[in-house]
Amino acid sequence: MILAVVLSALVLLGWSWASDRFFPQPKPRAVVASTVSSTTTGQSTAAPTTADPASGSPTIPSVSGGNVPGVAAPAGTQPLAAVLAHGPRLAVRTPRLSGSVNLAGARLDDLVMTTQRETIAPGSPPVRLFAPSGAPDAYFAQFGWTGAGAPPADALWTASAPALTPATPVTLGWVSPAGVRFEIVLAVDDGYLFTATQRVTNAGGAPLTVRPWGLVSRTGEGHEKDAQNLHVGPLGVVGGRLKDSEVGYGKLKDDGPQSFPTTGGWLGQTDKYWLAALIPDQRTPVVTHFTAAPGDRFQTDYLGGGVAVAPGQSVVTTAHLFAGAKEVALIDRYKAALGIPLFDRSISWGWFWFIAQPIFHLLDWLFKLTGNFGVAIIGLTIVVKALYAPIAAKQYSSMARMRVVQPKMKEIQERWKDDKAKQQTEMMALYKKEKVNPVAGCLPVVIQIPIFYALYKTLLVSTEMRHQPFVLWIKDLSAPDPVTPVNLFGLLDFHPPALIALGVLPILLGVTMWLQQKLSPQVADPMQQQVFRLMPWVFMFIMAPYAAGLQLYWTVNNLLSIAQQWFMMRRHPMPATPAVVK
Numbered sequence: 001m002i003l004a005v006v007l008s009a010l011v012l013l014g015w016s017w018a019s020d021r022f023f024p025q026p027k028p029r030a031v032v033a034s035t036v037s038s039t040t041t042g043q044s045t046a047a048p049t050t051a052d053p054a055s056g057s058p059t060i061p062s063v064s065g066g067n068v069p070g071v072a073a074p075a076g077t078q079p080l081a082a083v084l085a086h087g088p089r090l091a092v093r094t095p096r097l098s099g100s101v102n103l104a105g106a107r108l109d110d111l112v113m114t115t116q117r118e119t120i121a122p123g124s125p126p127v128r129l130f131a132p133s134g135a136p137d138a139y140f141a142q143f144g145w146t147g148a149g150a151p152p153a154d155a156l157w158t159a160s161a162p163a164l165t166p167a168t169p170v171t172l173g174w175v176s177p178a179g180v181r182f183e184i185v186l187a188v189d190d191g192y193l194f195t196a197t198q199r200v201t202n203a204g205g206a207p208l209t210v211r212p213w214g215l216v217s218r219t220g221e222g223h224e225k226d227a228q229n230l231h232v233g234p235l236g237v238v239g240g241r242l243k244d245s246e247v248g249y250g251k252l253k254d255d256g257p258q259s260f261p262t263t264g265g266w267l268g269q270t271d272k273y274w275l276a277a278l279i280p281d282q283r284t285p286v287v288t289h290f291t292a293a294p295g296d297r298f299q300t301d302y303l304g305g306g307v308a309v310a311p312g313q314s315v316v317t318t319a320h321l322f323a324g325a326k327e328v329a330l331i332d333r334y335k336a337a338l339g340i341p342l343f344d345r346s347i348s349w350g351w352f353w354f355i356a357q358p359i360f361h362l363l364d365w366l367f368k369l370t371g372n373f374g375v376a377i378i379g380l381t382i383v384v385k386a387l388y389a390p391i392a393a394k395q396y397s398s399m400a401r402m403r404v405v406q407p408k409m410k411e412i413q414e415r416w417k418d419d420k421a422k423q424q425t426e427m428m429a430l431y432k433k434e435k436v437n438p439v440a441g442c443l444p445v446v447i448q449i450p451i452f453y454a455l456y457k458t459l460l461v462s463t464e465m466r467h468q469p470f471v472l473w474i475k476d477l478s479a480p481d482p483v484t485p486v487n488l489f490g491l492l493d494f495h496p497p498a499l500i501a502l503g504v505l506p507i508l509l510g511v512t513m514w515l516q517q518k519l520s521p522q523v524a525d526p527m528q529q530q531v532f533r534l535m536p537w538v539f540m541f542i543m544a545p546y547a548a549g550l551q552l553y554w555t556v557n558n559l560l561s562i563a564q565q566w567f568m569m570r571r572h573p574m575p576a577t578p579a580v581v582k
Contacts, residue, residue, distance in 0.1 A: 083135040084110055090170060091163040095190050096324060101164065102132060106157045106172050106184055108194065108323065109133065109140030116325055120467050120475050129274055129323060138219040141276055141321050143184055143196045147210035149176045166190050178204040192324025193334055201314040209308050212317045214278045215301035216268045221249050224272045230348050230460065234290045234300050236267030237342045252292035259289045266340055267300045273463045275346050278302060279320040282339050325463045328360060348461050356454035360462055373477050374470030377549050381556040384451060396568030401436045459547040470552065477549035481505040502544050505551035510540030512558035519565040
């Protein structure tokens with residue numbers, strides 16, 4: 001049982017790192033379907049290509065009705081400043097965002113998160129989320145219509161004001177040759193939510209039918225990589241189900257475009273900390289689409305149903321775009337306000353999300369109380385230990401009884417060393433007679449594995465803990481301990497590989513595990529004894545590349561366990577003389 005627990009922890013924490021490092025998978029081949037079945041029209045049509053207004057290059061075919069613009073294949077990238085200087089733009093200014101909207105196509109393609117920095121270094125630039133087509137790492141969002149007389153992808157829109165702010169929504173307008181006026185009223189709040197109110201006013205003499213759409217387009221897979229314990233890439237909730245690995249980068253390259261009808265939900269593209277998500281009207285049926293093309297180009301889009309607009313009438317549809325940091329409070333606020341299903345799962349909480357979310361909220365509360373996330377992690381460790389105190393008391397009581405019967409166990413092992421079956425039978429009889437449960441000590445470890453993994457995920461994916469300092473040399477609890485004796489604590493000018501970059505916290509973790517073992521009764525089996533002797537030093541190396549916050553939690557947990565064991569050993573001391581086997 002103990003060995004199974006240890007191996008489970010090794011798999012949870014070490015396999016993703018080991019598989020990426022020692023067993024890299026070949027990149028899947030890119031496949032783009034040229035002919036697909038239209039979910040919305042029920043007809044099989046060849047997916048057309050359109051021209052990107054910035055580059056003039058063909059775009060990814062879209063199967064959501066065949067008319068949603070796609071990701072451009074730039075003829076060549078230019079510096080960001082040069083691309084931004086091309087064409088008129090609408091400024092965007094909020095407490096958390098800065099950037100602009102390209103009036104050629106009404107694209108949200110220039111967005112910087114002013115409260116998030118690239119690194120902890122002084123003067124580090126803010127994190128850029130969106131970049132225009134033709135610039136490195138192009139990434140943008142767009143809303144529009146498809147249908148006869150609808151604005152083309154490169155339509156030049158007029159803006160009612162020079163800047164979009166939380167206090168000043170802006171109306172973008174375009175009039176067709178037939179006199180039909182198309183408007184997109186853009187609004188933004190003080191967080192990361194844009195609202196796009198799309199209005200069509202038919203001032204012409206003939207009826208028309210249009211279909212609203214929205215897209216998020218990206219070139220490249222970003223800096224983080226999709227992994228077993230962290231999803232990065234396209235994702236969404238359609239039909240009430242979370243789609244992540246099914247529409248991931250590799251899946252889209254292997255299997256081609258995927259399309260799902262839904263009423264309610266959302267879709268977009270995510271990084272570890274950042275998200276761009278389209279949120280259609282939750283009461284209107286749409287068709288969602290996920291696609292990829294050569295050159296590491298990816299697109300998620302939706303297409304609404306046809307809306308008839310008679311002469312002299314207007315129709316209005318509303319959609320939203322989340323573009324920014326995945327702050328839990330904002331995600332929860334938008335989920336409740338707009339009724340977005342499973343929007344909180346845009347944060348990659350992992351298997352134990354139902355434990356990770358409460359742990360985060362407790363940590364966040366402790367942080368607001370103390371002002372330091374390291375202190376909050378220590379507080380969380382104490383809370384967890386307090387909750388498990390009754391179980392721990394039973395564990396140590398069982399361990400004390402195990403110490404009492406150890407001489408009898410050794411006698412049985414010596415007496416029946418050539419008959420393992422008889423030895424096992426006698427051991428079971430001894431346990432029953434002395435009312436000892438040999439696996440009782442494993443229970444707290446087994447129970448804490450989900451909590452440990454949930455805390456690992458919380459430290460890994462929560463934006464709130466990114467770049468949070470503790471004390472002294474720990475400047476970022478979401479990064480590994482940076483100080484290691486391998487380079488003489490920074491005196492030698494080289495950075496050792498992560499596996500051997502043993503920081504102070506991983507070393508303390510290993511030492512405290514060793515001390516904890518010294519206070520525990522030795523297992524009878526020699527092979528298990530060898531495994532347990534190696535565990536502290538193996539885990540010291542395993543934990544070295546992980547977040548300092550996780551190392552801090554484990555080290556403090558070990559220290560509290562040592563204190564508990566010392567206290568319980570005083571309550572349940574070893575007998576003065578070994579028990580005699582009769």
